[in-house]
Amino acid sequence: MKRGDAMKLYDFSLAPNSRRVRVFLAEKGIDTPLVSVNTRENEHFSDWFREKNSACTVLELNDGTCISESVAICRYFEEVQPEPALFGTGATERALVEMWNRRAELEGQQAVAQIIRNSAPMFKDRALAGVRGVPQIPALIERGKASLCRFFETIDQRLGETRYLAGESFSIADITAFVAIGFAGRVEIGVPNSCANANRWFADVSARLSAEA
């Protein structure tokens, strides 16, 4: 790993985790050099990328430190540029952002990933991100769909009480849920019409400039 280079973000253009970081940076108004990693050509399994010790979106700092995990990368930028606050302010709000961001990821995004990774022919024997030789388990498609249905109901109920997931302020929890739902669109699943609150919120978030990131 070369040290002393400028900070750069290794970006998988089609990966929802990379998109989460791009939307987050757009909300912050931060411009960071992107290095595109071509997953279709398995570039993420190449030696030069594996040296960065990660299977996913990576931020390489000036001193060569590599930070992977999209939320960890967002946390870094929140610390170096606190405004606008996307992880909440104050103990209760920060805890609620953490709670809703995790729900959006564990109940929303992971469910979508489970459906796609265990059904799409391109992920045959790659049913887990960043690992080779993991066979698909078709039973996970139905389990994922049921989880996603529960997730839509959960956020619909919550968004009947608050404007955004963690409360009245837009946060990383909205970014995670928004990107997860965009990802679900690839298998033609969307927020059901019956979830009026979630649909109102989705239209609201979709109208933000950052949605194009």
Add this chain to the structure above:
Amino acid sequence: MKRGDAMKLYDFSLAPNSRRVRVFLAEKGIDTPLVSVNTRENEHFSDWFREKNSACTVLELNDGTCISESVAICRYFEEVQPEPALFGTGATERALVEMWNRRAELEGQQAVAQIIRNSAPMFKDRALAGVRGVPQIPALIERGKASLCRFFETIDQRLGETRYLAGESFSIADITAFVAIGFAGRVEIGVPNSCANANRWFADVSARLSAEA
């Protein structure tokens, strides 16, 4: 939900997520009233608990706000009592704690949960925490075991470079990994002897007073 009561933590004594919070509080030296929820008797599916809008460990604040998700609860306490810092200090360290805590959870704890939830007779039709009517998928047992093997190798490599997972300071990432490995002990899986660095770290963390929480 009654409002105006004192803060309390609803605790599932056998659940690894509850244990993560107990160890975290022990490290902080914080004493919070615990209300035990009896999962063996399905008390977590009861109406009074469901009103708190969660399927897992919950912190109820004085004003009635309920925070679920163990990391969100820990985050709340980190904000109200920053010392000792268990989420890191400074942008890079906080990002590294986030990164390693997530890896410990997504690659370690979730793998153990996958093995146990899809094999133990007591979780028949309850293969996901907090949800009824989710059948077990036996193929996930092997997938979980393979993930856990990769996790042991990942942390062993890391712990050859640093004293603790996120660097030289003990953090919530160590708590998550430590609790996950304790949880794996229930199905008689432990850190392999070949992982000398991980074993050195595990003995170190096991010797802390908080390990008994």
